[in-house]
Structure formats: structure tokens, C-alpha cells
Amino acid sequence: MSLDILTFGCRLNAFESEVMRGHAEAAGLGDAVIVNTCAVTAEAERQARQAIRRAHRADPAAKIIVTGCAAQIDPAAWSSIEGVARVLGNAEKLTPEAWRSEAPVLVADIMQLRQTAAHLIEGFGTRARAFIEVQQGCDHRCTFCIIPYGRGPSRSIPLGAVVEQVRTLVANGYNEVVLTGVDLTSYGADLPGAPKLGQLCRRLLAAVPDLPRLRLSSIDPAEIDDDLWRLLESEPRLMPHLHLSVQAGSDLILKRMKRRHLRHHVIEAAARARALRPDIALGADLIAGFPTETEAHFAETLALVDDAGLDYLHVFPFSARKGTPAARIPALPMAERRARAARLREAGARRAEARFRAMTGTTVTALAETETAGHTETFAPIRFSAPVTPGALVTARITGADATGVTAGAE
Incomplete structure (x- = not known):
């Protein structure tokens, strides 16, 4: 009797899949496939539907349970797919009771939630890096984004619960923890005293001195608080790598997206980060071909890559999400969106590639994720010339680089 979990989308989903694994196993669920969906793009939903159909063909007797953001937003559509036995909402999937229920559809109104429960997990299977939920939901309404309707309002995990979770993972051998959330820089607004993300990081690192590496998932460039800036400068255990939720480089397009920042905020945040931590790597999410985007608007986004010094890009052609304001605006031809992407x-x-080649001859400490590969402090992919222990921190000298990352030998 097997239990398979197929996870799509964000790092928060990766964390929640491990929570679900524990609940499903405790409920005695076997011969089942859990599909944890994403709703960010139509492509993400297509991949999940394709996975459901493959799983049903491979084992028609297996119980397929669908959950995640796409299932939360449109449970009827997912429950109608051949082979799907149950659909669970994003709140329900994290409760033990839901996994003991036989209700075919168990999806409540997530917009009514005002708190989110902490969940203690022991590990992440074969993953060397641990993802920790500290925040859930989003109170903002970017015109292209459907995720608030899949995740509900912003809710934060209290510091004590985060510390307990990280201590457990460190005791179980994890050397790197990634703090995750839907809108990470909104952390704490709903907690007593309204602590910010920087305070959470500072107090977490102080409370768990044995944690070697702390990393952040995507953050808003206009909402980095002073505590977080100070930590970036002074705390070597906070990794020199920020991934910024940018989306566009044109002020007009950013305003039409209802983003909280303008172009100059991204450039200023990047400059400040490099002044405080010269070795830092900066990643960014960018959307190509938002409705009304002209070639001139796109040129501003393209130029931002160099103007802000963005090293790692996650690029998506605009995907209209039903129910969002942007979906009501005439879309650019898909061929144009894909060409710009x-x-x-x-x-x-x-x-x-330029960044990777500049690392040649330097010495790094990398988290080994397999016997032959991992990531450096700045999240550069690294290939080891000799087998290493997965999960270990390996000191290595960079001996080569190409477009896919760096190559090193252990010291």
C-alpha cells in the first residue's frame, strides 16, 4: 500500500505536503495519490490535471485526493476529473480530521479564516533543505493574482512555534532552513506587537544558535524592514541571496498590476543589498506580456535586469486567471507573450552565467542536496567532482563554471 504526494508550485506547498503526509499516514490512508495543486498560472493547473490522469491510468484502484490552491478556488472542476475520489480545501488539508473523513468535497470559505495553526514536522523525506511556513494568505489584490482567493487573508505563525519547528529540524540534521509564506514581508501584522520579518529572523537565529543557514523565500522589494537590512549586513548565517517579487520594470505596468513598488524601489533595494553584503545574489519573478504592455514598457523590464543587477530570473508569460481584474483586459497574443518571456x-x-564564471577560483560552502550536486550560499547550483554526503555543508573550491552553474572539488 503506497502513499504518493505530487506537489506543484511554491515552497509553502512543499512544507504543507509533509504536513499532509503525516496526517494521511496517521489516518491509515494507503494506495492513494495526493495531488497538491498550484493556481498561479494556467500551465500549473494543466500540469496537475495531467498528473491526475497519469496516476489514474497507472493505478485505477488508487484513491486520488486533490487539494491546494486550484482545488480551493474551483473544487467542482477538480472533483469532476475521472479518478478523483476527494477534494480538500487549503485549510482542511492541514487538519487530521479531514483525512479521516470520507466526504467527497471538503472545502470551506477560506476568506473567513483569521488564524493559521502551526504544524510540527520531523523532516522532508529525501530533501536536504527544510521549508518552514511562517506566514499564510495575502491581504493585497494584485490585478493578475488569484492566490489570495486560494489562501485567504494574511495570517502569521507565532515566533515560539517557529523556533520549536526549527529546533526539531536542526536536531534531525538539517543544516539549512527556508522561511516561506504567501506574502512573507507581511509577517507579524496580525500578531501581538506586530513584529516584522526581520525581528522574526533575528530572534530565531538567537534562539537556535545551532542553525547553520537561514534563507528567505520570495519577498517584496518595498517592504524589507530595518531589522532585516541590519541582519543582512551583520549575520553570516542569513544567506546572501534575496529573491524579489518584482513582476515588471515599467511604472505604468506596475501600477496597473497594483503592485506596492515602483521601478526605482527595486533598483534602490538592490543597491542597498549590495552595499551591505557585496557578495549577495539577487533573484526576481517577472511577468512578460501583461495586458496593455507595449514594446516600450517591456524594454523597461528588460533593462531592469541589468539596472538592478538581477542574477536569477523566474519568468512567466502572463496567464489570465479567471476572476481577476487583469483577466478582463484584452490580452496580448500568446506568441508575443512567449517571445518576450x-x-x-x-x-x-x-x-x-557571468556570475557563475566570476566565482571561479573562490572557496564556497555549499549545501549538498545529492551526492553530486547542491547550492552555494548565494544559491548558485554546484556540481561536486567527488561524491559528498547529502545534507552536509561542504567547503569547496570553484574550479569551473558554465551557464548551468559551477563545478568544484571538496577541500
Whole structure:
């Protein structure tokens, strides 16, 4: 009797999949496939539907349970797919009771939630890096984004629960923890005293001195608080790598997206980060071909890659999400969106390769994720010339580089 979990989308989903694994196993669920969906793009939903159909063909007797953001937003559509036995909402999937229920659809109104429970997990299977939920939901309404309707309002995990979770993972051998959330820089607004993300990081690192590496998932460039800036400068255990939720480099497009920042905020945040931590790597999410984006608007986004010094890009052609304001605006031709996305990816690949080649001859400490590969402090992919222990921190000298990362030998 097997239990398989197929996870799509964000790092928060990766954390929640491990929570679900524990609940499902405790409920005695076997011969089942849990599909944890993502709703960020139509492509993410297509991949999840394809995975469901493959799983049903491979084992028609297996119980397929669908959950995640796409299932939360449109449970009827997912429950109608052949082979799907149950659909669970994003709140329900994290409760033990839901996994003991036989209700075919168990999805409540997530917009009514005002708190989110902490969940203690022991590990992440074969993953060397641990993802920890510290925040859930989003109170903002970017015009392209459906995720608030899948995740509900912003809710934060209290510091004590975060510390307990990280201590457990460190005791179980994890050397790197990534703090995750839907809108990470909104952390704490709903907690007593309204602590910010920087205070959480500072107090967490002080409370768990044995944690070697702390990393952050995507953050808003206009909402980095003073405590976090100070930590970036002074705390070597906070990794020199920020991934910024940018989306566009044109002020007009950013305003039409209802983002909280403008172009100059991204450039200023990047400059400040490099002044405080010269070795820092900066990643960014970018959307190509948002409705009304002209070639001139796109050129501003393309130029931002160099103007802000963005090293790693996650690029998506605009995907209309039903129920969002942007979906009501006439879309650009898909061929144009894909062509612009390709140009952005080329610019990102060029910058990433230059960064990797500049690392040749330096010594790094990398987290080994397999016997032959891992990531450095700045999240550069690294290939080891000799087998290493997965999960270990390996000191290595960079001996080569190409467009995909760096090569090193252990010291």
C-alpha cells in the first residue's frame, strides 16, 4: 500500500505536503495519490490535471485526493476529473480530521479564516533543505493574482512555534532552513506587537544558535524592514541571496498590476543589498506580456535586469486567471507573450552565467542536496567532482563554471 504526494508550485506547498503526509499516514490512508495543486498560472493547473490522469491510468484502484490552491478556488472542476475520489480545501488539508473523513468535497470559505495553526514536522523525506511556513494568505489584490482567493487573508505563525519547528529540524540534521509564506514581508501584522520579518529572523537565529543557514523565500522589494537590512549586513548565517517579487520594470505596468513598488524601489533595494553584503545574489519573478504592455514598457523590464543587477530570473508569460481584474483586459497574443518571456530568460541566463564564471577560483560552502550536486550560499547550483554526503555543508573550491552553474572539488 503506497502513499504518493505530487506537489506543484511554491515552497509553502512543499512544507504543507509533509504536513499532509503525516496526517494521511496517521489516518491509515494507503494506495492513494495526493495531488497538491498550484493556481498561479494556467500551465500549473494543466500540469496537475495531467498528473491526475497519469496516476489514474497507472493505478485505477488508487484513491486520488486533490487539494491546494486550484482545488480551493474551483473544487467542482477538480472533483469532476475521472479518478478523483476527494477534494480538500487549503485549510482542511492541514487538519487530521479531514483525512479521516470520507466526504467527497471538503472545502470551506477560506476568506473567513483569521488564524493559521502551526504544524510540527520531523523532516522532508529525501530533501536536504527544510521549508518552514511562517506566514499564510495575502491581504493585497494584485490585478493578475488569484492566490489570495486560494489562501485567504494574511495570517502569521507565532515566533515560539517557529523556533520549536526549527529546533526539531536542526536536531534531525538539517543544516539549512527556508522561511516561506504567501506574502512573507507581511509577517507579524496580525500578531501581538506586530513584529516584522526581520525581528522574526533575528530572534530565531538567537534562539537556535545551532542553525547553520537561514534563507528567505520570495519577498517584496518595498517592504524589507530595518531589522532585516541590519541582519543582512551583520549575520553570516542569513544567506546572501534575496529573491524579489518584482513582476515588471515599467511604472505604468506596475501600477496597473497594483503592485506596492515602483521601478526605482527595486533598483534602490538592490543597491542597498549590495552595499551591505557585496557578495549577495539577487533573484526576481517577472511577468512578460501583461495586458496593455507595449514594446516600450517591456524594454523597461528588460533593462531592469541589468539596472538592478538581477542574477536569477523566474519568468512567466502572463496567464489570465479567471476572476481577476487583469483577466478582463484584452490580452496580448500568446506568441508575443512567449517571445518576450524568452528574451527575459536570455537576459537572465546571460547574467547568471557571468556570475557563475566570476566565482571561479573562490572557496564556497555549499549545501549538498545529492551526492553530486547542491547550492552555494548565494544559491548558485554546484556540481561536486567527488561524491559528498547529502545534507552536509561542504567547503569547496570553484574550479569551473558554465551557464548551468559551477563545478568544484571538496577541500
